[in-house]
Structure formats: structure tokens, C-alpha cells
Amino acid sequence: MSEIKYDSESINIHSFCELLIENNAVNIRYCRYKENPFNTSGCSLTNGISDDTTKSKEVSNTVNSLHALGFLERSGNNLQLTENGCDFSNTDFNSPEMLDIIRKSVLKYGLFIGVLYQIHCLGKDTFDTSEINVGYPKANEKLLYNGNFVTISSGSEDDSNTRTKSCILAWATTAGFIYPIPLLGDLNTNNPHISSSDYILQSSRNLRKYKVLEIPNKLFSGEFITEKPFDYKNLTKNVGALRENNQQSIRELTMQVEPKIQNRRFAVLYILNKAFNQKASVSLNTLVSFMLDYEAYFVIEKERMYHTMCEEINIAIISGLLFEIKGSDIIHPLTGVNINELSLNAPNELVNILDTFIL
DSSP, X not given: OTTTSBOTTSOOGGGTOSOOEEETTTTEEEOTTOSSTXXXXXXXXXXXXXXXXXXXXXXXXXXXXXXXXXXXXXXXXXXXXXXXXXXXXXXXXXXXXXXHHHHHHHTTBHHHHHHHHHHHHHTSSEEEGGGXXXXXXXXXXXXXXXXXXXXXXXXXXXXXXXXXXXXXHHHHHHTTSEEEGGGGGGOOTTOHHHHTHHHHTSSOOOOOEEEEOOOOXXXXXXXXXXXBOOOGGXXXXXXXXXXXXXOHHHHHHHHHHHHHHHHHHHHHHHHHHHHXXXXXXXXXXXXXXXXXXXXXXXXXXXXXXXXXXXXXXTHHHHTTOXXXXXXXXXXXXXXXEOHHHHTTTOOHHHHHHHTTOOO
């Protein structure tokens, strides 16, 4: 990934980016998203090699996004451009062909699929951004730790939700699946990626009311497979970032139980995907009973396990494994996921345990 960072001494993104601002007075071209034109980090998407190494989050976020879109395959810090990535980079953004590439790419990503499903389930043709959730489930489990009951931080915080939601809604607008209501007068239905461009490229996007233009029917065909669900390691947030506001106890406790959170969220996806492949459904009670049999792998608060899993099953939606609830207890999967992507970094022992679950 270090080779992607801006380096003024070698070929860099400034040789290819069409969004740079030109200042002829001082003869420079600079990133429009940098407040200081002379900032040596060069690019808001990647930052530069001369930057403080603690500011490497941007390049990681960018690479993760390109992986989610199917433009890059990532193995650790090693990256490979995919055929889809080549098509994207070689196609003029303002061409009609680009829209098809954009739509195919965003429909690979689990979180994007989950957002479209939430919009679909609202059952109306307009919505407010507050009606959409993109965060990790928040089960609010508590354990006694160092003499005090501490709430485990397994769910996403509001500021993280806001940033992620803004990105996903921008992708959906670019693809022409939704559109900000105040901008409908400018909509080009044949080329929404072009007509929405000025808004999408703003450094701040704060429109909240959207019109639903199209939710792809293939999501509900019973045959759709999400190519890029969250993998095992990405089923929890970055717990190590919990450093402010006297959060040491929360961070320490959450890190201790994080494997159990990852295990049970992986179990939800793995078992629901198995059910999808077998055209079957899953009883939540049966799933919880199974987890209680393997308490060391899945259980944090035993007495509240069923209540906890009522929240935790929503990891499936934001991973692109859509489901509906039949009755009060039966989970019926509507889509499957790429099991190879899902299982990256998953412990073999965990997979072997889950293979014993009987639908």
C-alpha cells in the first residue's frame, strides 16, 4: 500500500487526477480536498509518504473501498488490480459505459446491498437518511470488570455511521438507484453518474431527503450472491481506537471478548448462507441453543443470549446476506454470500464446529 501514497519524486496520482485545482500564480496543481495547497501529503485519498505514519488511515480506507468494489484484490498489504479495476480505470467517466461498470461494482459490496434492502423495506419512494443504519449491531452486553459493570463496545458510534452512510449514499446516487430530492431537476436518468457529479464531489454532502429511483430486482430473485461480504476480521470495528473519554476499561474488556463477537457474527452469516444454499430457513431459538452448547466460543452474557442474538443477526443485513423474519422465530435468507470471502481469517476450529449445525 505504501506504493500508492503520494510521492512528489516519482509518478503519482497528480499525473492522472482530473480534479486538481490549478493555481497559475504560484504554478501549482493541488488536491481540492486539502485546505493547504502546499500540503506535502498531496492527496486526500491516500496522503503522502512524507506524512506522519499515524496518518495512514486514508490509504487503508481507499484500498478497502476499491477491494469492496471489486477493483482490487487485497492480501494483507499486497494488492492486485482486477479485470474490473482495469475496465474502470480505462473507461472515460463521462461515457455511458461507465454507468454499467459502476452498478456492477457497487452491487458486489455487502454493506451497499444491505442499505438498498433497508431502503426497499421502507416501502416508500422517498426516505430520510436517518432511516438508514450502516453500523455494527449494538447488543449492550455488560460484564463485571475490575469491580464495576462495564458495557461492551460492540456497536458502531454515531460519527462512524455518519461518514460510512455518506459514502454509501454517494455510491447509490452515482449509480442512479437513489437521488437527492432537491437535485431532481438536474437528474439525467440515462447518465446519473454525470448529472450527480458536482454534488458527489463536494467536500461536504448534507442533503437528507432522497427519491428512490430503482432497486435492482435481481436482489430478490433468490439467486443473488453477494461477492464482497465482511470477512471474519471485519465483523467487528477497530476496538483499539477506543482511547478517549476514560474508555480504557471498555477497550480492555471489549478486546478480551472480541473473538466471541466475531465468532457469533460469523456463525450467523455462515449458517444463514448454508440455509440459503439448501433453500431452507433457520430457527433463532435453535441457533441460540447451538451457541449455548459452545459457550466458550460464542457466549458473553448467558442469561441474555437470545436477546443479544436478536440484535446480532442484523450483521447479516449489513454484510449483504438479506433475510426476512417469518413468524416470530424463523429467519429466511434471501441472498447468499461468497463463502471464500466471508471465511478469510476464520479459525478452522470454528468452521468445523459450525459444520455440525443441522438445519
